[in-house]
Amino acid sequence: MRIKADRDVCIGAGQCVLTEPAVFEQDDDGIVVLLTDQPDDQVAEAVRDAVDLCPSHALSIDQE
Template identity: 45%
Template structure:
């Protein structure tokens, strides 16, 4: 799995950070930052869930 984000579209909802803090963080303005572009297999399910819950769908997953 490869993960990418579009921080220009971020609305600072923070769902990604709450669900997968090992993969996502927020900068001082609340904008998403990606910590792991290739998360380990044990995080794949939560990353998929996070992508589906993002209100602006800025998280992209490539299998």
Template identity: 55%
Template sequence: MEIRANRATCIGSGQCVFTDPDAFDQDDDGIVALLRTAPGSPEELARAREAVNVCPSRSLSLVDPA
């Protein structure tokens, strides 16, 4: 799985950072910045899924890169 972030629709709520600070951060404007694009363990995948689910602007997604 691959994490994707749409920076154009991000509203900077920071919910992704609170949910998974190892995968997400925010730039100086408060917009999402990816620190990890592919979860490497089941725990990382679970946190990434939770971050996708709590994003109020639906700017995050998990996709199969195949």
């Protein structure tokens, strides 16, 4: 699993950070920052939830 974040599309809602703070963070402007683009299996379900919850669809998952 590889996560992609389109920072140009992000609106800073923060749902990703609330859902999985070990993978997602926000910069000073509230825009998503990936702490890792390849999370371990322990947080995979939460990452999927974060992608689904993103209101601007700035997050996606690439299944390699």
